[in-house]
Amino acid sequence: MNFWRVPLDAQDVSVARGIVHIIEDRCKGCGYCIAYCPKEVLAFSDRFNKKGYHPPYARRPEECVNCHYCEILCPEFAIFTELDPSCPQAKELESDKQPGQSN
Amino acid sequence: MTTKSNAQAIGEKQAQHPLDDLLRTDRIPHIWCPGCGIGTAFAATLTAIKDSGLDLGHTAMVSGIGCSGRGAGYAKLDSYHTTHGRAIPFATGLKLANPKLNVVVFSGDGDLFAIGGNHFIHAARRNMDLTVICVNNLNYGMTGGQVAATTPHLAKTTTTPVGNPESPFNLPLLAYASGATFIARWTIMHGRDMVESLTEALLHRGFSFVEILSPCPINYGRRNKEKPLETLKLYEEKSIIKNNANPLEITLDAEKGIVLGNFYKESRPSCIESYDRTCRPDFLEQSS
Ligand SMILES: Cc1ncc(C[n+]2csc(CCOP(=O)(O)OP(=O)(O)O)c2C)c(N)n1
Ligand code: SF4
Ligand code: SF4
Ligand code: SF4
Numbered sequence: 554m555n556f557w558r559v560p561l562d563a564q565d566v567s568v569a570r571g572i573v574h575i576i577e578d579r580c581k582g583c584g585y586c587i588a589y590c591p592k593e594v595l596a597f598s599d600r601f602n603k604k605g606y607h608p609p610y611a612r613r614p615e616e617c618v619n620c621h622y623c624e625i626l627c628p629e630f631a632i633f634t635e636l637d638p639s640c641p642q643a644k645e646l647e648s649d650k651q652p653g654q655s656n
Numbered sequence: 657m658t659t660k661s662n663a664q665a666i667g668e669k670q671a672q673h674p675l676d677d678l679l680r681t682d683r684i685p686h687i688w689c690p691g692c693g694i695g696t697a698f699a700a701t702l703t704a705i706k707d708s709g710l711d712l713g714h715t716a717m718v719s720g721i722g723c724s725g726r727g728a729g730y731a732k733l734d735s736y737h738t739t740h741g742r743a744i745p746f747a748t749g750l751k752l753a754n755p756k757l758n759v760v761v762f763s764g765d766g767d768l769f770a771i772g773g774n775h776f777i778h779a780a781r782r783n784m785d786l787t788v789i790c791v792n793n794l795n796y797g798m799t800g801g802q803v804a805a806t807t808p809h810l811a812k813t814t815t816t817p818v819g820n821p822e823s824p825f826n827l828p829l830l831a832y833a834s835g836a837t838f839i840a841r842w843t844i845m846h847g848r849d850m851v852e853s854l855t856e857a858l859l860h861r862g863f864s865f866v867e868i869l870s871p872c873p874i875n876y877g878r879r880n881k882e883k884p885l886e887t888l889k890l891y892e893e894k895s896i897i898k899n900n901a902n903p904l905e906i907t908l909d910a911e912k913g914i915v916l917g918n919f920y921k922e923s924r925p926s927c928i929e930s931y932d933r934t935c936r937p938d939f940l941e942q943s944s
Contacts, residue, residue, distance in 0.1 A: 583690050
């Protein structure tokens with residue numbers, strides 16, 4: 554990311570990383586998730602699903618920031634993301650937990 | 657089949673969409689066309705139902721007839737698919753018979769404002785404690801794209817091939833004039849704002865109304881030269897967010913702008929509260 558002025562806490566800010574899940578057979582290929590992902594993570598795959606549509610795939614999975622916009626915009630319940638458990642934010646969440654608390 | 661686009665995905669279990677627990681998954685994929693926005697509006701409604709913390713065992717969804725009216729049939733809640741235009745009177749009956757129920761109406765603009773228009777204005781006037789969510793796609797989608805009470809002036813539909821000679825209702829303004837006590841308008845692109853607004857509407861006591869603008873690419877879009885992504889682009893470019901806007905200024909117009917926001921909120925006794933206070937104060941004393 555290019556900053557006009559580098560924020561003073563730039564070193565301390567961790568960006569979340571997400572894991573993209575696509576339920577291919579629910580997709581109807583509208584392309585909304587692809588067009589509106591702010592990080593251009595997604596693209597149409599060449600594969601066909603059961604209904605004959607091309608579902609998306611994560612072309613640049615490492616760029617996903619887990620913003621969930623694809624998940625909210627998809628009319629088909631076909632795509633969602635979750636926080637990558639290995640990213641610093643997930644670890645922070647983990648260490649914030651009280652002892653004995655499971656989730 | 658589910659693909660994990662990232663090798664670190666947890667375990668090998670089939671991934672579950674976060675809304676699957678509120679969906680009748682055996683009916684998914686739903687009937688809505690590719691690029692139709694109803695699914696997004698419906699997903700936002702389910703997310704808001706979750707976020708609101710409402711007791712799901714005491715929450716019911718009612719729809720009328722139309723593409724949007726299929727909503728109730730996909731929710732894993734007590735739900736009912738009524739006849740055309742009658743979602744609000746059915747919902748009113750549910751609420752009167754069991755005031756503890758949270759009753760959500762999810763339906764289309766034709767269903768709620770053409771054949772069902774009278775029910776809407778009177779339920780709003782009485783401040784009936786319902787949450788009414790209207791998917792407005794500017795035409796009658798299910799029956800092939802006829803003109804609706806919401807079709808913009810000069811827009812083309814199967815029944816207005818040279819352009820609509822009439823003017824549309826402005827739904828939030830109509831809701832305001834009728835007496836609704838929570839009023840908002842969003843588009844399917846405004847994900848988080850829409851979910852927050854729907855959550856507030858669900859928790860509001862009294863008649864709440866949320867209009868969600870949504871593309872119907874197959875009928876309205878095709879005749880007005882709007883591909884699905886172009887409709888979203890129009891929403892993006894023309895939207896002006898004005899919370900608490902003067903209801904007279906909430907235009908829905910390609911030139912003047914599409915004004916969105918949580919427009920109005922008022923605390924006023926609901927229909928049932930007012931009835932009990934006025935007509936049977938003794939009953940209130942006994943039950944308190
Ligand atoms: C009494 C009656 N009249 C007419 C119809 C035909 N009909 C079915 S759906 C519909 C309109 C649907 O429009 P809308 O509510 O905007 O929903 P959409 O399909 O656009 O989501 C009509 C007129 C009917 N089913 N019943
Ligand atoms: S969560 Fe956000 S960044 Fe990740 S794929 Fe979806 S839209 Fe793109
Ligand atoms: S938004 Fe949903 S239906 Fe549309 S292409 Fe993406 S995954 Fe498929
Ligand atoms: S006809 Fe229009 S409103 Fe109905 S499902 Fe298709 S796109 Fe959606």
